[in-house]
Amino acid sequence: MLFHVLLLITFIIVILIYEWKHYQGRDRYVFVMLFALASIYLLAAIVDWRIPEYVQGVDFLLSPLKKPLQAWLDQFQI
Amino acid sequence: MEQKISSIQFTVLVFMNTLGTAIIFIPTIATRYGRENGWITVIFATLLGMVFILWLTTLIGQEDDTNFFKIMDNRVGKLISYCLILLMVSFIFFTTFANIWSIAQFVSLQILMGTPPQVLALISTFTGLIAVRYGLEVIVRSAEIFFPFTMLSLTLLALLVWPEAQLIRVQPVMQLNQAATFVGVLPVIALTYMELIVMLVVLPHVNDLRQAKKAFLIGGGLAGFCIIIVTFAAIAVLGVDGTVRHAYSIYVLGQNIQIAEFFERIEVLVAFIWFITIFFKVSTCFYFLSIALQHMLKVKNYHSLTVPLGMILLATAMTNLPNIFYDFEMMNSTYLILSYITGLTVATVLSLAMLIRKYKEKVK
Numbered sequence: 001m002l003f004h005v006l007l008l009i010t011f012i013i014v015i016l017i018y019e020w021k022h023y024q025g026r027d028r029y030v031f032v033m034l035f036a037l038a039s040i041y042l043l044a045a046i047v048d049w050r051i052p053e054y055v056q057g058v059d060f061l062l063s064p065l066k067k068p069l070q071a072w073l074d075q076f077q078i
Numbered sequence: 079m080e081q082k083i084s085s086i087q088f089t090v091l092v093f094m095n096t097l098g099t100a101i102i103f104i105p106t107i108a109t110r111y112g113r114e115n116g117w118i119t120v121i122f123a124t125l126l127g128m129v130f131i132l133w134l135t136t137l138i139g140q141e142d143d144t145n146f147f148k149i150m151d152n153r154v155g156k157l158i159s160y161c162l163i164l165l166m167v168s169f170i171f172f173t174t175f176a177n178i179w180s181i182a183q184f185v186s187l188q189i190l191m192g193t194p195p196q197v198l199a200l201i202s203t204f205t206g207l208i209a210v211r212y213g214l215e216v217i218v219r220s221a222e223i224f225f226p227f228t229m230l231s232l233t234l235l236a237l238l239v240w241p242e243a244q245l246i247r248v249q250p251v252m253q254l255n256q257a258a259t260f261v262g263v264l265p266v267i268a269l270t271y272m273e274l275i276v277m278l279v280v281l282p283h284v285n286d287l288r289q290a291k292k293a294f295l296i297g298g299g300l301a302g303f304c305i306i307i308v309t310f311a312a313i314a315v316l317g318v319d320g321t322v323r324h325a326y327s328i329y330v331l332g333q334n335i336q337i338a339e340f341f342e343r344i345e346v347l348v349a350f351i352w353f354i355t356i357f358f359k360v361s362t363c364f365y366f367l368s369i370a371l372q373h374m375l376k377v378k379n380y381h382s383l384t385v386p387l388g389m390i391l392l393a394t395a396m397t398n399l400p401n402i403f404y405d406f407e408m409m410n411s412t413y414l415i416l417s418y419i420t421g422l423t424v425a426t427v428l429s430l431a432m433l434i435r436k437y438k439e440k441v442k
Contacts, residue, residue: 073265076257
């Protein structure tokens with residue numbers, strides 16, 4: 001795991017150096033914000049931190065529709 | 079720089095996008111519902127899918143703008159447009175990481191056994207990232223190059239399994255399970271034609287819009303025809319039980335190819351079809367997400383969003399879908415609902431806005 005984290009840190013540094021000069025103004029600001037967010041998210045995935053999952057969120061939002069639909073569809077499936 | 083593509087290139091891109099995940103999962107899903115009529119389920123799904131495509135083509139008028147999201151802003155106002163874009167982004171985001179993870183899982187389980195799917199997901203995301211950074215024109219030109227190869231692989235697969243086919247396995251035709259045959263159309267459309275809303279962002283880039291609408295229909299129809307043939311072949315060769323039991327039934331279909339004890343185990347043909355089509359699907363969805371975020375975050379250059387977006391897609395793919403059984407459950411529940419909500423809401427709201435505008439112009 002330590003090796004993966006080190007690889008991620010190296011990747012972050014290289015990408016930041018490479019991309020930084022390509023963008024100016026708002027583009028650079030948005031890039032840095034999103035990149036920081038994405039780096040934390042990827043780190044969380046690597047070190048197995050429990051963070052809210054996207055699919056679970058969508059699942060929760062659609063749960064009122066999901067159960068009746070699944071029950072209905074199950075009648076027709078093998 | 080404004081990017082322009084031809085109607086033929088658009089046809090090819092629609093074909094690749096429709097075939098993407100569908101070619102490997104649809105035979106199993108359709109047969110689960112329709113059993114020996116699974117191929118008829120796909121025929122109905124294709125017909126209804128064509129109607130949906132026809133509806134999608136009416137959503138883009140004669141606007142000068144090539145940015146679909148700006149067209150939406152002009153048509154429905156910023157607030158409603160923002161909500162619709164958010165809905166589309168959530169759906170396409172789901173499609174993209176699910177596709178990345180499904181190809182990674184497939185390769186890890188069937189071809190490069192023992193290779194962690196995370197590494198394969200990283201490679202898939204990276205290739206998609208490179209494609210998106212090169213731009214839409216490069217994506218469609220590569221699609222054009224790979225189209226003959228995909229068609230050749232599909233034709234070879236359909237022809238070479240023919241000696242193993244037994245027509246008794248697809249009989250009786252529409253005598254049993256009629257209701258299930260029709261109900262099966264729902265998940266099939268969700269996995270194929272509903273996902274084509276992603277093409278709305280490419281449609282305004284086509285040189286001739288009238289030709290583009292035809293191209294949309296031809297691409298969708300051709301892909302539907304290929305899925306019908308593959309589903310029919312899967313049932314005729316593997317039987318209903320064989321098709322349902324295997325998660326990747328078309329791959330098993332490829333394993334059945336034996337010609338004169340010389341050509342054997344050329345199932346990698348199937349893998350090629352899937353690699354190529356899913357690459358274009360991931361690239362197009364990635365492009366859609368980049369352009370949508372560019373519009374929402376008011377950024378000048380969408381390239382600045384691609385790397386973070388790729389990292390988020392990779393992390394989500396690695397953590398959100400634990401195994402293939404969960405994927406199938408998703409396809410029949412959450413994903414199905416999300417895909418219909420997104421596809422139908424976007425199409426209905428844009429159509430209503432168009433009708434109201436026409437009515438107002440008439441009244442004036």
